[in-house]
Amino acid sequence: MNKLYEKTNAASYYITQGSVNSPKGFRAGGFHCGIKRKRPDLAWLYSEVPANAAAVYTTNQFQAAPITVTKESISIDKQLQGMIINSGNANAYTGEKGLEQAYLMRKWYAEKVGTKEHLVGVSSTGVIGEPLPIEKIRNGIANISVEQEDIINFEKAILTTDTFTKHVCVKVEINGTEITIAGAAKGSGMIHPNMATMLSFITTDADIEQESLQYALSNIINDTFNMITVDGDTSTNDMVVAMANGMAENEQLSVNNPYWDQFYEAFTYVCQSLAKYIAKDGEGATKLVEVKVTGAKTKEDAKTLSKTVIGSNLVKTAIFGADANWGRIINAIGYSGVKVDPMSISIALGSITVVHNGVPVDFSEEEATQYMKESDPVQIFVALQDGNDEAIAWGCDLTYDYVKINASYRT
Amino acid sequence: MNKLYEKTNAASYYITQGSVNSPKGFRAGGFHCGIKRKRPDLAWLYSEVPANAAAVYTTNQFQAAPITVTKESISIDKQLQGMIINSGNANAYTGEKGLEQAYLMRKWYAEKVGTKEHLVGVSSTGVIGEPLPIEKIRNGIANISVEQEDIINFEKAILTTDTFTKHVCVKVEINGTEITIAGAAKGSGMIHPNMATMLSFITTDADIEQESLQYALSNIINDTFNMITVDGDTSTNDMVVAMANGMAENEQLSVNNPYWDQFYEAFTYVCQSLAKYIAKDGEGATKLVEVKVTGAKTKEDAKTLSKTVIGSNLVKTAIFGADANWGRIINAIGYSGVKVDPMSISIALGSITVVHNGVPVDFSEEEATQYMKESDPVQIFVALQDGNDEAIAWGCDLTYDYVKINASYRT
Numbered sequence: 137m138n139k140l141y142e143k144t145n146a147a148s149y150y151i152t153q154g155s156v157n158s159p160k161g162f163r164a165g166g167f168h169c170g171i172k173r174k175r176p177d178l179a180w181l182y183s184e185v186p187a188n189a190a191a192v193y194t195t196n197q198f199q200a201a202p203i204t205v206t207k208e209s210i211s212i213d214k215q216l217q218g219m220i221i222n223s224g225n226a227n228a229y230t231g232e233k234g235l236e237q238a239y240l241m242r243k244w245y246a247e248k249v250g251t252k253e254h255l256v257g258v259s260s261t262g263v264i265g266e267p268l269p270i271e272k273i274r275n276g277i278a279n280i281s282v283e284q285e286d287i288i289n290f291e292k293a294i295l296t297t298d299t300f301t302k303h304v305c306v307k308v309e310i311n312g313t314e315i316t317i318a319g320a321a322k323g324s325g326m327i328h329p330n331m332a333t334m335l336s337f338i339t340t341d342a343d344i345e346q347e348s349l350q351y352a353l354s355n356i357i358n359d360t361f362n363m364i365t366v367d368g369d370t371s372t373n374d375m376v377v378a379m380a381n382g383m384a385e386n387e388q389l390s391v392n393n394p395y396w397d398q399f400y401e402a403f404t405y406v407c408q409s410l411a412k413y414i415a416k417d418g419e420g421a422t423k424l425v426e427v428k429v430t431g432a433k434t435k436e437d438a439k440t441l442s443k444t445v446i447g448s449n450l451v452k453t454a455i456f457g458a459d460a461n462w463g464r465i466i467n468a469i470g471y472s473g474v475k476v477d478p479m480s481i482s483i484a485l486g487s488i489t490v491v492h493n494g495v496p497v498d499f500s501e502e503e504a505t506q507y508m509k510e511s512d513p514v515q516i517f518v519a520l521q522d523g524n525d526e527a528i529a530w531g532c533d534l535t536y537d538y539v540k541i542n543a544s545y546r547t
Numbered sequence: 548m549n550k551l552y553e554k555t556n557a558a559s560y561y562i563t564q565g566s567v568n569s570p571k572g573f574r575a576g577g578f579h580c581g582i583k584r585k586r587p588d589l590a591w592l593y594s595e596v597p598a599n600a601a602a603v604y605t606t607n608q609f610q611a612a613p614i615t616v617t618k619e620s621i622s623i624d625k626q627l628q629g630m631i632i633n634s635g636n637a638n639a640y641t642g643e644k645g646l647e648q649a650y651l652m653r654k655w656y657a658e659k660v661g662t663k664e665h666l667v668g669v670s671s672t673g674v675i676g677e678p679l680p681i682e683k684i685r686n687g688i689a690n691i692s693v694e695q696e697d698i699i700n701f702e703k704a705i706l707t708t709d710t711f712t713k714h715v716c717v718k719v720e721i722n723g724t725e726i727t728i729a730g731a732a733k734g735s736g737m738i739h740p741n742m743a744t745m746l747s748f749i750t751t752d753a754d755i756e757q758e759s760l761q762y763a764l765s766n767i768i769n770d771t772f773n774m775i776t777v778d779g780d781t782s783t784n785d786m787v788v789a790m791a792n793g794m795a796e797n798e799q800l801s802v803n804n805p806y807w808d809q810f811y812e813a814f815t816y817v818c819q820s821l822a823k824y825i826a827k828d829g830e831g832a833t834k835l836v837e838v839k840v841t842g843a844k845t846k847e848d849a850k851t852l853s854k855t856v857i858g859s860n861l862v863k864t865a866i867f868g869a870d871a872n873w874g875r876i877i878n879a880i881g882y883s884g885v886k887v888d889p890m891s892i893s894i895a896l897g898s899i900t901v902v903h904n905g906v907p908v909d910f911s912e913e914e915a916t917q918y919m920k921e922s923d924p925v926q927i928f929v930a931l932q933d934g935n936d937e938a939i940a941w942g943c944d945l946t947y948d949y950v951k952i953n954a955s956y957r958t
C-alpha cells in the first residue's frame with residue numbers, strides 16, 4: 137500500500153510561518169470581552185481593501201443567526217472587508233432576537249472600522265440556545281482598534297474546547313508574483329462531515345475572480361473539511377470563509393488561468409492542514425487518525441467507507457487503547473452501506489498488514505500496539521480491488537476526556 | 548406531553564418471573580467450555596418437539612458464519628428444535644473455515660440431542676476475525692445434557708460485556724388456553740438500529756402458524772430492537788430467533804385469528820422489554836434513555852428523529868453529566884435529515900419543559916439536573932406539530948466506562 141501525500145514533495149508552494157494576517161493588507165486581533173469567564177472571546181479580521189469572498193456553511197437545517205447575516209453580506213457584492221467573531225455563545229436557536237443581535241454585531245463592527253455593513257461577516261461559536269450577552273459584545277467592539285494587531289489572541293478568541301490554536305500559511309509564485317494564502321480555524325466538538333462543523337477563516341492577498349474562488353472553496357471542502365469527523369454531530373454554526381483582497385497585485389486568477397492549478401493546490405493544502413488540525417484536536421483526542429481507502433469503485437464509495445471507519449466509536453476507542461482490533465474496521469465496512477466483496481479487502485495499520493485479500497495475516501500484536509501508541513497520526517489503510525478511486529478521512533481517538541469535556545461543557 | 552405506555556395498563560397479558568425455559572417443553576442450559584477465561588461461554592436451547600421458527604438477522608453485509616447456517620436451517624422446514632450458542636468469539640470474517648465450523652457446531656449439537664441438523668440454529672458473539680477454538684466447543688457440546696437444565700447459566704453464557712442477564716416472561720390467555728411467551732437476550736456493544744445488533748431468543752408454547760410468526764417478528768422488530776442504539780455500530784453477528792412449539796395446545800394462531808391481537812401485543816411486550824434491557828445495559832451505561840417524538844409528519848420521520856437524538860454522542864454525554872443541555876437535542880434534530888420547523892418544537896426532560904413552540908423556557912437547572920441524576924429511564928420528549936405520527940427510541944448515556952471497556956475489549 138502506498139504512502140500518503142507523495143504529491144507534497146513536488147508541490148509548487150512552500151509552507152511558512154504565519155496566520156490570517158500574513159497575506160498583505162490583512163490584520164487580526166482578539167481579546168476577552170466577558171462572554172467567557174477569562175479566556176479571549178472576541179476576534180476581528182480586517183482587510184485594508186474589500187476582498188472577494190467565498191463561503192460554505194453548515195448543512196444543519198437550524199443554521200444559526202450569524203450564518204444568515206454572513207450569507208446576506210456576501211450575497212450583495214460578493215466581497216467582505218472584515219469578520220467579527222465571538223466564542224462562548226453560538227447565537228443559535230435564539231429566534232428573532234438572536235438575528236437582530238447578529239445584525240447589531242455586523243453594524244457596530246462596520247462602523248468601528250469604517251466600512252459598509254454588507255462588507256462584514258459574523259461568526260459565533262459556543263453554547264446553543266442561550267441569549268447573546270450583547271452589551272458585552274457592544275463594549276468589546278467599541279474597544280477594537282485595527283491598528284492594534286494581536287494574531288495570537290485572534291486565534292485564541294475563536295476557540296471553544298480546543299487545546300491549541302490552528303493556523304497555516306503558504307506562499308506560491310504565480311507568474312513571477314508571490315502570493316500568500318493563510319488560514320486559522322477552531323474545531324473540537326460537534327465535528328462531522330457535511331460542511332462545516334467548525335469555523336475557518338482563510339485569507340489571501342491574491343487577486344482571484346470571485347466565482348472561481350467560490351468554486352475552488354466548494355470543491356476543496358469536499359476532500360478536506362468534509363472528510364473529518366470527531367463525534368458525528370454536525371453543528372448549527374460553522375462556516376469556512378475565504379477572503380482574497382488582491383493586494384499581491386498578481387494577474388487575476390480564475391479557473392481558466394494557466395496558473396490556476398498552482399493556486400488551487402496551495403489553497404487545498406491550507407484547507408487540508410486546517411481540517412487535519414481540527415481532527416487532531418478533537419475533544420479529548422490524543423492523536424490524529426487517518427483512514428485511506430484505495431481501490432474503490434467510485435469516489436463516493438471511497439469517501440463513505442473512510443468516513444464510516446473513522447466515525448466508528450468502536451474503532452476510535454480501540455485506537456485509544458492501542459488495540460489492533462481490526463475486526464471493528466471490517467465491521468464498520470460491513471455496515472457502511474457500500475457493497476464490498478469481503479475477499480477483496482486488505483487492511484494495514486501503518487506498515488503492518490493485518491488482513492490480506494480477506495484473509496487475516498499473522499502479525500505481531502506487540503508491534504501493532506507499539507505503532508498505535510507511538511504514531512501520530514495513526515494511519516489505517518483499506519485497500520479494495522473494485523476500482524481506482526480513493527479517499528482519505530481524518531478523525532481522532534475516543535477517550536475518557538471526550539466524555540469528561542462533554543459531560544460538563546456548559547459549566 | 549403524554550406519559551409513555553398508557554396501553555400497558557389495559558394489556559391482556561400479565562408479566563411473570565421466567566425465561567426461555569418457562570414455556571412448556573423448552574429447556575436451556577449453559578456452562579464454561581474454555582473460549583473465555585472463566586465465565587460461561589456455551590449455551591443451549593432445546594424444545595421437546597420441533598417448533599415453528601422465525602428469525603431476523605443483522606443488516607451488516609458481512610454476516611457471520613452462524614447466521615448463514617441458521618438461515619439455512621430455518622429455510623428447510625421453517626422449524627427449529629434447538630439453538631447452540633457460544634460467546635467469546637463471533638466466528639465472523641473467518642472465511643470458509645469459519646463456515647465449516649459453524650456447520651460442525653450444528654451437527655454435533657443435533658447428534659447430541661437426537662434431532663435433524665436442519666432443526667438446529669447456531670449463534671455466536673464475541674471478537675471478530677479470530678478462529679473459533681473448535682475443539683473446546685466440540686468437548687463442550689459433548690457435555691451437554693438436556694436433562695440438566697441451568698437457565699441462569701444459559702443467560703450468562705450468551706453475554707459478552709453485558710453487566711446483567713436479560714429475560715422476560717409473560718402469560719396470556721388465548722380463547723381459554725394460557726400460553727407463555729419468554730425471551731432472553733444479550734447486548735452491550737455494537738448496538739445500532741437496523742436489525743439486529745444483539746442476540747435474542749424468544750420461546751413460546753403457543754401454536755402459531757409459521758408465516759404469521761415471521762410476519763409478527765419482522766414487524767415488531769421495527770418498533771423495538773431496531774429502535775435502540777448504544778454506539779452506532781451494527782454488528783456482523785446478531786439475530787433474533789423466535790420458536791413456537793405449540794405445546795400449550797391452543798387453537799392455532801395466525802394473523803386472521805380473532806385472538807391474534809392479544810398474542811401480538813404480548814409478543815411486542817417481550818421484544819420491547821428485551822430491547823430496553825439491551826439499551827439500558829449498553830457498554831458503560833449508567834441508565835436507560837428514552838426519546839419519544841410525537842406530532843411528526845410520518846412514522847419514518849418520528850423514527851429518524853428519535854434515533855438521531857438518542858444516537859448523538861453529545862446528547863449522551865450530557866445525560867451522563869446530568870446537564871440539561873437541550874441545545875444538543877435541537878442540534879441533533881437539525882442534522883437528522885428530517886425537515887422540521889424550528890418554531891414547532893417543544894422539548895421536555897421528564898416533566899420539565901425546556902423549549903415550548905421553539906422558544907426556550909425558563910426552567911430550574913437544579914431541578915433538571917436532579918431529574919437527570921435520579922431518573923432511570925431519563926425521558927426526553929420532543930413534540931412537533933407536523934402530524935400525528937410518533938416513535939420511541941431507546942439508548943443510554945456515554946460514559947468513561949464505555950471508553951474503558953472498548954479501549955481494552957480484547958485483552
